[in-house]
Every structure is written in C-alpha cells, then in structure tokens.
Amino acid sequence: MARERVRDAARMVVKVGSSSLTTPQGMIDVDRVDALVDVLAARRQSGTQVVLVSSGAIAAGLGPLGLRARPKDLATQQAAASVGQGVLIARYTSSFARYGLRVGQVLLTADDMMRRSHHRNAQRTLARLLELGIVPVVNENDTVATDEIRFGDNDRLAALVAHLTHADAMVLLSDVDALYDGDPRKAGSARIADVRGPEDLDGVELGSGGSVGTGGMVTKVQAAKIATGAGVPVVLTAAAHAAHALAGADVGTYFHPGGRHPGTRLLWLAHAATGRGRLHLDTGAVAAVVDRRMSLLPAGVLKVEGDFAAGDPVDLYGPHGHPVARGLVNFDAGEIPELLGRSTRELASALGPEYERELIHRDDIVILEPHVP
CATH class of the missing domain: 2.30.130.10 (PUA domain)
Known part of the structure; x- marks a missing residue:
C-alpha cells in the first residue's frame, strides 16, 4: 500500500494554511491550533520527527491591528506579520507544552534557499533542532521578504523544506478535504484519490485562494509536484483529517513520488525563483x-x-x-x-x-x- 510511506515516515513535514488556524476575522482559533497540535504531538511522541510549516502570521496580525481583511500592500502585510508571528509562535509554544514538547521558530526567505551559505545554514539548523527533540515551526519571513524574494505561498516553502530536511513524507493541510475533478461544492464532483503523474490531472480545474490565505489548489498541486519530483510522497487533505492522513488512511489525495533528490538550490531555482x-x-x-x-x-x-x-x-x-x-x-x-x-x-x-x-x-x-x- 503506497500510503504506508506516510504512516511509516521517520521524518515528515506538515504544512497548515491560514484558514485552518484562524477565524474569518483574523484571530487565532485556539481550539483549531490545539486540535492540530494534538495530532502532531502524538506522532512526535511515537518517534517521528515532525517539521511544521505554518502559515497564519499575517492573518493572526489582522485582529490586533484592527484590520478587517488581508492587506494588499507589502508594507502593511509586513507589519501584520511582525505582530502576528509573535502571536502565532506563542500559541504553538503553549499548545505543544501540554505534551512536554518545545518548539523552535525558523523564519526563511527564498533567498535562504538560493544562497549556498544560507541554505546550508538553514539545513544545519533544522537538522540540529530535530536532533534535540525540538519541533521546528517554519514560516516565510514576511517581515523582511520583498515581492522579488518571496516564495509566494507556504505550500512551495513546505515542499522545499521537505527536500532540505530529507523528509520521508509531506502532508498539506487545508480547508478542503481533497483534490476533486470538479468544484467540490457541486454535485457530481469526485475525489481524486491518487495522482501518479500529470495525466491524472488532465481536465481538472484548480481553484484559487481565499481571503485569509494566499494559496489555493494550484499552489498545492505545484508544491506536490516539487516534492514528488524530489522523491517525497504527499498527502493533501483537510486539517480535520490530519490524524487519518498521518496514519496512512485513505483520505485526501495521495501524490505518488516519482523523482530523485536534486540539489535544493536547483529545486528552488526551477520551481520557486523568479x-x-x-x-x-x-x-x-x-x-x-x-x-x-x-x-x-x-x-x-x-x-x-x-x-x-x-x-x-x-x-x-x-x-x-x-x-x-x-x-x-x-x-x-x-x-x-x-x-x-x-x-x-x-x-x-x-x-x-x-x-x-x-x-x-x-x-x-x-x-x-x-x-x-
């Protein structure tokens, strides 16, 4: 069974989107964060090393700044990220502490994946955190990233981190439970359980992102392509199904790996650089x-x-x-x-x-x- 690779992964990257962590008003949803941490902590305590790539910094900053929607200008996005990142990591610190686990914040820019010295430092830092039993919480460094050096979304960042850390599997958690062959809100649309290659996506229309996050099915499929091209299997599903996805159950969409591990910088150049x-x-x-x-x-x-x-x-x-x-x-x-x-x-x-x-x-x-x- 192909999904055994996720079930048996010794090291995995889990990415969660803004909409799975926050209220529509931009405030951190404590219950949602705790529910996610419950799943990740159980997996961590079973012996698996877990790297969490978490969106939500900008969204978490909306409420404290009195903003009703995600700002469109870069300066205000950076200000919201500056406020929200502290709120977000504090919440994770408190939630993981319930299980005696500590977290370490790792903020990256696309430049860190490109520059040889930077990406080696990032790789060493993540490896050491995992060796020390820490759960790395990775996010894009939105407070300093410019339009020219942004990943654009944390889906692609997660795929690159999976490669950087030599992860055995990657799980993308969203507010949609799987990839469908049509609009999942319409009758007749069917879940795509497995994607083995581009031909499995022929004729599939992918939607765009919502008001809180920046990603959508397009970016998630692109991220899955990056990861599977580097030999890392991917499961795409809703945050509510996280426990089942990590256990290798038949939920969401499973993207089968099909490539070897190229150099991280070249992977970034091909898929994330502009x-x-x-x-x-x-x-x-x-x-x-x-x-x-x-x-x-x-x-x-x-x-x-x-x-x-x-x-x-x-x-x-x-x-x-x-x-x-x-x-x-x-x-x-x-x-x-x-x-x-x-x-x-x-x-x-x-x-x-x-x-x-x-x-x-x-x-x-x-x-x-x-x-x-």
Whole structure:
C-alpha cells in the first residue's frame, strides 16, 4: 500500500494554511491550533520527527491591528506579520507544552534557499533542532521578504523544506478535504484519490485562494509536484483529517513520488525563483547550455535586460523568444553589456583575471523546457 510511506515516515513535514488556524476575522482559533497540535504531538511522541510549516502570521496580525481583511500592500502585510508571528509562535509554544514538547521558530526567505551559505545554514539548523527533540515551526519571513524574494505561498516553502530536511513524507493541510475533478461544492464532483503523474490531472480545474490565505489548489498541486519530483510522497487533505492522513488512511489525495533528490538550490531555482532579469542567447549558447549542460559564457549572449546583482536568478532566453533555463548570474547587470560577444580569455586580458569566468556556472543552471531550435 503506497500510503504506508506516510504512516511509516521517520521524518515528515506538515504544512497548515491560514484558514485552518484562524477565524474569518483574523484571530487565532485556539481550539483549531490545539486540535492540530494534538495530532502532531502524538506522532512526535511515537518517534517521528515532525517539521511544521505554518502559515497564519499575517492573518493572526489582522485582529490586533484592527484590520478587517488581508492587506494588499507589502508594507502593511509586513507589519501584520511582525505582530502576528509573535502571536502565532506563542500559541504553538503553549499548545505543544501540554505534551512536554518545545518548539523552535525558523523564519526563511527564498533567498535562504538560493544562497549556498544560507541554505546550508538553514539545513544545519533544522537538522540540529530535530536532533534535540525540538519541533521546528517554519514560516516565510514576511517581515523582511520583498515581492522579488518571496516564495509566494507556504505550500512551495513546505515542499522545499521537505527536500532540505530529507523528509520521508509531506502532508498539506487545508480547508478542503481533497483534490476533486470538479468544484467540490457541486454535485457530481469526485475525489481524486491518487495522482501518479500529470495525466491524472488532465481536465481538472484548480481553484484559487481565499481571503485569509494566499494559496489555493494550484499552489498545492505545484508544491506536490516539487516534492514528488524530489522523491517525497504527499498527502493533501483537510486539517480535520490530519490524524487519518498521518496514519496512512485513505483520505485526501495521495501524490505518488516519482523523482530523485536534486540539489535544493536547483529545486528552488526551477520551481520557486523568479528571474530578476533576462539574458538573450544565440543558438550556439542555447545548445551549449541546454543540450550539453555547459556553463554560459559571455560570447554567446546577445542582450541583457533587467536590473539585477551578482548571485541573483536570471532567465535565459533563446532566439525563439521563450525561456529555456534559469541560473544564478556571476555579474551585476551593469557589468554585462561590456562583456557580450567576447571570449573569457579576451576579457581577462583587457579587464583583469577576475573576468576569466563564466556568466553562469553550469552547477547553477536549471533547464526550464526542452531546447526549441
């Protein structure tokens, strides 16, 4: 039985959405939090290491700030997160303490998954917390994240954390009990019990998020794709069914794993990053990068667009006008025009030895689509 992988998982990531933790007015629902913690604590006490990825910081800050709905501007979202994150972690601390368990707060930005030193530090911190018997409570660091470096939703964050921690399974808890082949509110819609590949989702329409959270079925399916592509099975169900889902029961939708574990940074680049600029390549450069998996050199770049810094993700476009890859660039946008069309040897001779390097190293490139001539 496939769901035994969830039942027997030695380490799992559980993600819960804002709507499963708060009232419509944005206040923390103590009973809902306690009910979730009851399930997670029981699993933790059975010997499983649990990482909780929890939304709810912004939603929890709405009530204390006197806001009636989730703010649309980034500054107010950050203010709400600043107030709400303290409320949220205090509630988890108190609730887990009923079982003699301690929690540790881990706030991440997408930048932490991309920068080599940052993601290694995050990985070490999470690993040590688990070794010490702590339940890590992970959330996006909404107080400092900008539009350019946001995960966009905690579903994708959970998938990346599952990979980062080498989890055996991931459970996505929402206010919807499963993925359906139609609107679950309408008669005739059937639960999709298993997803083994993209073909199982052909013709399925996915809804959007609600007023409190930012996610929806689209982001949950995307998160499941990220996790299963890294070999991690996923169960999607309602928070009310958490105990059954963790026990491997036939609830919700089970996404079967189908991939190997790629590097976390490359996983982030492919699924969670947004290019902050564009490099337009000639045909030869596209063939070198996409077909032969080589580094990108200045000689093959025709044009640069955007304002980015060294280390930022940029999209690589081919002559056909579509992105073919994404990578972490080694130069600022302002430096690149002078390098275009020139060999690294020529650049080193003219500008110095520090310019005898690739624009993007092959280890920092992910392919976005098959090469289109």
